[in-house]
Amino acid sequence: MSERRVGWGGAAAVAGAAALWGLWSLFVRPAALPAATFGALVFVVMAATTLPAALTATPAVWSRRALILLAANGAFDAANVLTYFAALQETTVAVAVLTHYLAPVLIAVLAPVVERERVPGAVPAALIACAGLTLVLEPWRGEVDLTGAALGTASAVAYAGNVFVVRRLVPLLGVARVISYHAFLAAALMAPFAIAAGVVPGTRALAWVASGAVVLGAVAGVIYVRGLAVIGASRAAMLTYAEPVVAVAVGAIAWAEPVGQLAVGGVVMIVASGAWVARPRP
Numbered sequence: 001m002s003e004r005r006v007g008w009g010g011a012a013a014v015a016g017a018a019a020l021w022g023l024w025s026l027f028v029r030p031a032a033l034p035a036a037t038f039g040a041l042v043f044v045v046m047a048a049t050t051l052p053a054a055l056t057a058t059p060a061v062w063s064r065r066a067l068i069l070l071a072a073n074g075a076f077d078a079a080n081v082l083t084y085f086a087a088l089q090e091t092t093v094a095v096a097v098l099t100h101y102l103a104p105v106l107i108a109v110l111a112p113v114v115e116r117e118r119v120p121g122a123v124p125a126a127l128i129a130c131a132g133l134t135l136v137l138e139p140w141r142g143e144v145d146l147t148g149a150a151l152g153t154a155s156a157v158a159y160a161g162n163v164f165v166v167r168r169l170v171p172l173l174g175v176a177r178v179i180s181y182h183a184f185l186a187a188a189l190m191a192p193f194a195i196a197a198g199v200v201p202g203t204r205a206l207a208w209v210a211s212g213a214v215v216l217g218a219v220a221g222v223i224y225v226r227g228l229a230v231i232g233a234s235r236a237a238m239l240t241y242a243e244p245v246v247a248v249a250v251g252a253i254a255w256a257e258p259v260g261q262l263a264v265g266g267v268v269m270i271v272a273s274g275a276w277v278a279r280p281r282p
Contacts (some may be wrong), residue, residue: 004216005032006130008046008231009227009230009276010226010227010228010231011227011235011239012060012226012227012230013058013223013224013225013230013232013244014132014224014227014228014235014236014239014240015063015239015243015274016026016220016227016242016258017196017220017223017224017227018224018239018240018241018242018243018246019222019243019246020216020220020223020245021216021220021240021246021247022243022244022246022247022249023216023246023247023250024212024216024247025199025247025251025254025255026250026254027208027212027216027240028085028208028212028253029207030068030069030204030208030237031181031201031204031205031208031209031212032199032205032240033151033199033205033209034089034194034197034199035082035085035088035123035160035195035198036082036085036190036193036194036197036198037194037199037201038085038209039085039116039205040083040188040190040191040193040194040195041080041187041194041201041209042081042212042213042217043077043078043183043184043186043187043190043213043217044184044187044213045209045210045214045217046179046183046213046218046221047179047180047182047184047215048188048214049180049190049214049218050176050179050180050183050215050218050221050222051180053176054174054176054177054179054181057174057176058174058262058265059225060172060173061171061173062103062172063172065172066169066172066173069168070159070173070185071168071176071183071185072165072177072191073162073166073182073185074169074182074183074184074185074186074188075168075185075186075189076099076159076161076165077158077162077182077183077188078164078185078186078187078189078190079128079154079155079158079192080155080158080159081149081153081186081190082156082193083149083151083152083154083158084096084100084152084155084159084189085100086147086149087134087148087151087152087155088153089098090145090147090148091145091147091148091149091151092139092145092148092202093136093153093251093257094136094185095135095139095146095148095152095206096151096152096170097152097244097247098133098134098137098139098152098244099148099149099150099151099153099155099156100150100152100156100159101130101133101156101240101241101243101244102130102152102153102156103155103156103159103160103237103240104126104129104130104237104240104241105123105126105127105130106124106156106160106237107120107126107128107164107233107234107237108123108125108234108237108238109123109126110139110160110164111232111233111234112282114164114233115164115167115232115233117232117234119192119232119234119235119277120239121276121277122234122235122277123139125238125272125273125274125276125277126169126238126277128272128273129238129241129269129270129273129274131164131266132241132265132266132267132268132269132273133241133244133266133270133271134266135260135262135263135266135269136141136244136248136259136260136262136267136270137205137244137248137265137266138260138262138263139161139206140179144259146258150237150249154280157211162259163191163228163233163236163237164233165229166178166225166282167232167233170225170228170229171229175222175225175226175229177229178225179218179221179222179225179245183217183226184227192262202269224236235277238273238274238277239274240276241270244270244276245267245270245271248263249273
């Protein structure tokens with residue numbers, strides 16, 4: 001298989017996983033659980049679902065470095081999920097999503113330093129995509145909640161850190177172990193917040209959690225990590241802009257949420273910038 005075909009395959013994997021993540025509202029809203037409770041349960045299901053594959057995978061390269069990276073993976077992902085879901089509860093979806101998707105900009109700026117990965121046009125493309133996302137979400141239509149914006153920004157920082165960690169961890173432990181073991185750690189870190197919420201989920205809520213965790217958590221997570229390992233952090237970060245585009249479309253179709261007149265232009269900017277950065281190069 002040619003490198004060009006592998007590159008496009010990795011890009012398609014990342015974009016496909018991000019598009020699946022845009023469907024989270026179809027599972028989160030019907031479950032009607034606090035963010036910490038929903039997030040902790042999602043991590044438990046993800047961990048259990050991928051554990052058989054983790055236990056039967058080829059031998060891992062266990063070391064002190066691998067353990068530190070695994071702990072960082074669990075901590076970053078727990079912080080990402082907790083702050084992002086909290087932002088969705090605190091402020092509007094537009095503000096929460098817009099601040100959360102500062103992550104690709106952070107990754108594009110930091111990749112040359114952290115990974116010595118220089119992707120031509122990554123920073124300008126990230127800024128164009130961020131501007132396009134602003135047109136799609138139109139946060140100016142309502143008052144900006146500073147607390148919610150801060151939570152969304154915190155989730156962006158955690159997400160960016162997680163991308164750099166995962167890129168280093170997968171070659172050591174493999175995809176299945178990374179997904180399963182880090183999810184156990186993240187669930188343990190989120191458990192105190194879930195217990196403090198004091199909500200015991202019913203059968204219906206658990207069904208929504210389980211289905212979302214398997215499809216959007218475990219399956220999409222494996223697809224994303226495989227693609228990330230192929231195309232690198234900067235390209236992967238840009239392609240995750242597929243998530244908010246799908247999320248806005250789901251909001252309009254499933255939840256009758258209004259979409260601004262500038263949305264089409266914003267989607268074009270997002271897709272074009274992502275395709276430009278993700279394209280394979282010699």
